[in-house]
Amino acid sequence: MKNLNKSKRSCIVLALVLSCFFACKKENKWEGVCVTPHDIGTVSMNPVKNNILKYEVLVNTEKALDVYIKYWIDRKDDLDSINEKQFYYSQVSKNKKEHQILLMNLKQNTAYKYVVVAQNDNCKSYSDEKEFKTNSIPYYLPFNHPKTDSTLVKNVFKGYMSSHSLDIPGYLFLIDNDMDLVWYHEVPRSIKVANWTDQNTVLTILSVNATKYTRGEEIAEFDLKGNILFRTQKGAKGDKGLDKILHHEIRHDNDNNIMALTYEEEVYDLTSVGGTAEELIIGDGIIIIDKEGNKVWEWSVFDVMDPVTYPGIMDKRKDWFHANSLWQDENGDFLISFRTTNQVWKIDGESGELIWKLGGEDGDFNLPDSLKFYGQHAAHINSQGDLMLLDNGLSDSIPKVKSFTIDETNMTATPQINFAMPKEFYSGVKGCAYLLDNEYVMFCSSDKRRVYYFDLDGNYLGQLETSYKLYRAEYMDEMYDSSEYVK
Template sequence: MIIIIAIALRESIMNLINPLRIKNVDLIHLPENRLRFKFRATTNRDCDAVIKYWTENSKDTLYTDVSKGTSHHTLWIVNTTAPTNYNFQIIAFNNKQKALSKERSFKTMPIYHATPYFNLEYIDNAFKKEINNKFFLTQILTEPGSAVIIDDFGNIVWYEAFKKGVKVSHWTTEKTVLCILGAEKIPSSGGDEIIEIDLSGKVKNHLQVGKGDMDKMVHHEVRKDEQGNIYAITFDEKIFDLSSIGGSKQDTVHGDGIVVFNKDGHKIWEWSMLDHLDPLSDPEIMKRKKDWVHANSVFKQKDGNFLLSFRDLNQIWNIDYKTGRVIWKFGDKGNFEFAPSDHFSSQHSAHITQNNELMILDNGTKNGITRALAFQLDTTNQKAYTKLKISLPREYYTTVKGNVSLFNIDKVLFCVTDPRALFVTDMKGRILWKIQVDGDPYRVEEIHNFLYPKPDFDASRN
């Protein structure tokens, strides 16, 4: 307590004899990204600093992250639209004082590479307030590719361009973007790199096939678990004797697996479906052996076990993390009894919602209707109860890719790839907000904590 009082007293004395001030501000232009701006500010003493900025003729103020406890501050503006004029001001502050720079301006330029157009086609008037200041992450698979964040108007507010395609992207709790990168020639949404970047573009993790422990390409999914480990679906292969059905004694079957890397990039766990299925049980294996069963999403549950979706089986597997055992299979010829009308086909994005329900996008290749489905699973009695079913109109049918998730608990967010659209519906399927995409999106995620909060300057001076 005495030490805290002494520090506060010293700060008060310094504020009197050497008031806090901002000595200089430099804007560093970054030609490789037209929506990102780097600033350096020098203060006469160690303190905290932040930038507030706003568009011309607007009262809506945005803030950067806070640079803390130094006299040499690096600050990033990472949320802008193009082309737009902005004003900004740097605020330096400590426990007792606040100093302001002069107001200055900068201008964003039009984006011209690796980003498509996102057109707001429709928004329900009653939904405008609810979706205001919501942000969404999606990606461009073709080369050059990009990870893209848009706002509720469909404006691009952040992007990161890559020479390779961004096969899938994911927003983490650390405010970073996790991507699979790969050339267009790599099939099945596959890539040979996993990269994690923060909003300033700084690379936090970079895994590459042939370097370190990454010995296989990954595809369709990359995420982080609660421990900060990175997990993904991998391509895998195994030698089988298929001579009894017209193959060779040493025939290669290509399947899928799961891999987990720790924070240091070391492989800590691996699993393969080729250890759990007999290819001789599939009468079409000679036709399918180059891409057998086709996994397309993986999700780590709170108990540590994995949900893995297999498009060609119309099944979702629950895999024990400790043993690798398949605990149950849900779907066609699975372990659960459920309504025949709710059987799904070629599904994507199997995950557990905040309501503890298993949710999927049913692409619906058997009947030409794409649906959002959510189930409550009774694992004791092996029965599944349908809790959500939204059937989309036929013009939104998507044969491949896509995803679905809850939005604000009582609404649903969709990405449908064939119609190239992102939209939100109510629980009856009525469209409330629709973005048309001039590109080929694989998924869309609502992202949280994208905006930096306004610092509590008054509290810091108490």
């Protein structure tokens, strides 16, 4: 009988152990600390040259392990354990003995503490707490002293605002929801256009000429460490690669190629409309380049429009349509914003056929005058699936934000967001408007060098003033994927 009870007790203990084993597992990682700690050897930290908001941590481990850094601002009265905003995590250095880990998302002139975390599939170990302090950002950085006129702006969004300066050298910036600069990178070119991708990289159009605000002859893609992942220049592969001047837009397409707007030049006989037999007409196009620098697709406005029969072509021939934004929808078709015609076009992503026009004098949707837009920028599909844009308001000098649900069966465009902003925020050229976390609107006024924030009813929340020329400001949810951590 005693042996039976002992057997039962053994089974109960085994069951409890197995229960703990499975309860403590999460995505093949132990949440608990190792009973016998992993051997975390030497740890050293150094600031990255010419960048006070990046620090490199070198870690040695006895065995090949996954290692990352957990860090936080050393300010005990400002910890918030509920939403864990006080903790930050580096990217993971996987299955190595020698680890080079870059700390980002840092604020200037701030004291931090950190621990090294080493883990395998069984458990994780922590180093002793260490500390460091960042310096003040250099005086020559264009984003040296940003100003905000309202505390309401702080924490209005969860992610980051990205922007860039236009001078030489150019700077890429990330600003957090405290309106603090937390990342920057210097580029020895004028950054004409920049787009933060869903792969946590930034695509840029670059130029050695700082006077042409959106016109460039070079493409470069950077990661957050500042490494150049891809680069090509006009003429690098003759007519088989980038063979045109770029402007206004660069993004990844659905196949991870690079798509951009181009200037297209054609010579036409315009004697029938009062011109010469060899008139140069400048239009717009699309180019798609793969990651080897090869051209894989192109389109031109000349493919779907005849300039000879176009009304007023002699006055418009030097800037026929002036495209200023490009977007690819989930079906692979393109949306292009044309500023001079106050229209957004949809282009078939395979055939290049013009599918429809929204807005303008000859649009395919019956928009009332109150919903039409003038000199618009940044036409895109927002997180609600609607076509959204900044109406620059060239007709009345009043900027507006508009979005539409497009019904291609019934050819209707139903407004979803539609509000005017104060006239003093006006930006005649450039700028954008984007949805933040489905709750707020961010409006970049290039002329005012400010970013304004509103709720969806158009109520003003506040603004961020910058010290540099803005072309566009965009929103990104996170710097990099942090879902790998067992926190």
